[in-house]
Amino acid sequence: MPINTIDGYTFTVNDEGFFTNREEWSEPLAEILAGLVGIDDLTEAHWAALRFMRDDQAKTGMTPTLRRMQTQGKFDVKELFTLFPGKPAKKMSYLAGLPKPVGCV
Amino acid sequence: MSQVLILGAGTAGTMLANMLVKALPPDADITVVDKDDAHDYQPGYLFIPFGTSTPERVRKSRKAQLSPKVRLVMGTIQRVDPEARTVTLDNATLDYDWLIIATGTTPRPDMTDGLTDDRVWRKSAFDFYTLDGATALAKALKDFKGGKLLVHVTEMPIKCPVAPLEFVLLADDYFRHRRMRHLVDISYVTPLDGAFTKPVASKRLGGLLKDRSIRLVTDFAIERVDPEKRTINAYDGRALPFDLLVTVPTNMGAQFVTDSGLGDDLGFVPVDPKTLASTRYERVFAVGDASNIPTSKAGSVAHFAVHVFVENFAQAYAGKPMTHAFDGHANCFIESGRGKAMLLDFNYDTEPLTGVFPAPAVGPFSLLKESRLNHLGKLAFEQVYWQILLPGHPLPVPTLMTMAGKVPAEKTKEA
Numbered sequence: 001m002p003i004n005t006i007d008g009y010t011f012t013v014n015d016e017g018f019f020t021n022r023e024e025w026s027e028p029l030a031e032i033l034a035g036l037v038g039i040d041d042l043t044e045a046h047w048a049a050l051r052f053m054r055d056d057q058a059k060t061g062m063t064p065t066l067r068r069m070q071t072q073g074k075f076d077v078k079e080l081f082t083l084f085p086g087k088p089a090k091k092m093s094y095l096a097g098l099p100k101p102v103g104c105v
Numbered sequence: 106m107s108q109v110l111i112l113g114a115g116t117a118g119t120m121l122a123n124m125l126v127k128a129l130p131p132d133a134d135i136t137v138v139d140k141d142d143a144h145d146y147q148p149g150y151l152f153i154p155f156g157t158s159t160p161e162r163v164r165k166s167r168k169a170q171l172s173p174k175v176r177l178v179m180g181t182i183q184r185v186d187p188e189a190r191t192v193t194l195d196n197a198t199l200d201y202d203w204l205i206i207a208t209g210t211t212p213r214p215d216m217t218d219g220l221t222d223d224r225v226w227r228k229s230a231f232d233f234y235t236l237d238g239a240t241a242l243a244k245a246l247k248d249f250k251g252g253k254l255l256v257h258v259t260e261m262p263i264k265c266p267v268a269p270l271e272f273v274l275l276a277d278d279y280f281r282h283r284r285m286r287h288l289v290d291i292s293y294v295t296p297l298d299g300a301f302t303k304p305v306a307s308k309r310l311g312g313l314l315k316d317r318s319i320r321l322v323t324d325f326a327i328e329r330v331d332p333e334k335r336t337i338n339a340y341d342g343r344a345l346p347f348d349l350l351v352t353v354p355t356n357m358g359a360q361f362v363t364d365s366g367l368g369d370d371l372g373f374v375p376v377d378p379k380t381l382a383s384t385r386y387e388r389v390f391a392v393g394d395a396s397n398i399p400t401s402k403a404g405s406v407a408h409f410a411v412h413v414f415v416e417n418f419a420q421a422y423a424g425k426p427m428t429h430a431f432d433g434h435a436n437c438f439i440e441s442g443r444g445k446a447m448l449l450d451f452n453y454d455t456e457p458l459t460g461v462f463p464a465p466a467v468g469p470f471s472l473l474k475e476s477r478l479n480h481l482g483k484l485a486f487e488q489v490y491w492q493i494l495l496p497g498h499p500l501p502v503p504t505l506m507t508m509a510g511k512v513p514a515e516k517t518k519e520a
């Protein structure tokens with residue numbers, strides 16, 4: 001498995017670049033990674049989504065899907081697309097230090 | 106005497122009931138509930154739109170597929186009370202000692218805004234995951250004069266995740282035979298980042314689409330259908346126009362699962378992936394598409410899972426610990442058009458494999474490669490389904506995945 005090192009942070013990722021160990025994530029690291037996916041600044045609204053994802057994943061063992069963000073987290077999907085432009089599901093899982101949501105086999 | 110109640114007499118429920126007759130002590134009372142007496146061979150829905158199967162051919166009596174020792178109760182399930190151990194139907198209330206939920210998944214076009222609008226639904230927008238939908242689509246395809254055809258997947262998971270890909274490949278064939286392929290602009294629109302969920306298969310299948318001049322539109326998270334402009338609109342602002350939309354709607358578990366507090370966000374029952382026992386209630390299990398296990402929702406999976414499940418259930422029934430574990434084994438033939446098909450084989454931990462599938466007496470089938478034999482395998486599956494799978498006879502294919510004859514994809518250059 002590839003290991004990434006950025007600004008002194010070291011974390012293991014899978015072939016697609018997603019974290020394989022959620023414990024290797026931290027808030028300051030997320031701030032740095034945000035720049036890499038085209039988000040200049042993580043606002044409180046960004047953090048609300050990322051925190052929900054981490055809490056939920058800790059409970060269920062699975063990265064929440066957009067549907068779950070909507071039904072359980074009461075997030076507005078359209079707003080998530082504005083906050084994390086392009087591919088919100090992937091960007092959010094990446095920034096939350098979680099595997100990409102599967103929901104799909 | 107214990108009351109074993111199976112909800113749903115589809116692929117999994119029927120197979121299971123027939124196998125439990127042999128696996129449980131003779132005094133066990135095995136009852137199955139379903140809403141009607143019409144058992145469909147769902148893989149046949151794929152061929153109805155193209156005129157290569159018919160509604161009459163895919164449908165048989167449910168009762169006729171069940172052992173005479175199994176009682177079939179007809180009614181619509183409305184609620185399960187796992188504390189009181191009762192199930193309420195629209196016309197009766199049943200008690201149980203053991204409950205097995207096998208009510209599968211239902212396509213829910215109503216979950217997408219605008220899709221069921223009268224201006225488009227079953228006029229220019231169709232599904233083929235129901236018998237009505239597939240039958241209506243056959244007529245629409247016949248009358249189609251050309252234009253933009255979108256084959257679309259709303260959200261994952263869906264049962265038989267390869268079926269929409271098969272559909273788009275068969276549509277290419279269909280219009281070619283009618284000598285009007287040049288008049289039809291075909292796109293495959295998916296919420297995934299590639300043609301399929303498993304990376305290796307995604308590459309192979311993506312290549313196949315390109316060869317057939319089928320556009321691939323990825324990461325499309327649909328927000329709504331615009332029935333006025335006849336477009337599908339994504340949350341990111343993309344809007345794709347269509348003359349004919351063939352969509353796989355959101356697939357959800359049965360409504361009573363949600364209403365009884367037994368389901369996840371999509372109404373699938375959370376279970377232990379190895380034993381299929383409910384993670385919340387004792388003496389409740391879910392088999393087939395109705396559970397949330399992380400593998401494909403497919404008849405083949407139901408078959409592999411039920412074989413392991415029956416051995417475990419017989420132990421639990423006898424008051425012993427369950428010692429068998431299901432590995433998520435899935436395999437399916439992918440009809441790729443031009444008289445050929447591919448075979449996918451994978452489980453919880455292993456990506457789809459290349460090589461050949463070692464099936465004594467029926468194989469070898471080429472894994473992840475188009476071949477004529479695979480196509481014949483897909484056709485033979487219909488007979489296998491009615492005559493071997495449903496009655497619960499063993500197949501000449503191992504239930505748990507074996508690696509004999511298969512090559513993990515990373516290890517092959519070009520298999």
Ligand SMILES: Cc1cc2nc3c(=O)[nH]c(=O)nc-3n(C[C@H](O)[C@H](O)[C@H](O)COP(=O)(O)OP(=O)(O)OC[C@H]3O[C@@H](n4cnc5c(N)ncnc54)[C@H](O)[C@@H]3O)c2cc1C
Nearest residue numbers: 113115116117140147148182208209265393394403404405
């Ligand atoms: C177009 C298409 C192509 C497919 N192709 C393949 C393929 O090539 N290979 C493959 O392996 N699989 C394929 N499948 C998938 C396969 O058909 C399903 O995975 C399989 O049927 C699942 O079995 P099940 O018993 O879990 O659900 P089902 O067979 O769907 O049975 C569920 C049963 O529950 C009943 N039910 C639901 N709710 C209620 C209620 N409230 N009250 C009473 N009864 C209720 C329903 O009437 C139904 O009979 C395909 C499916 C489709 C739609």
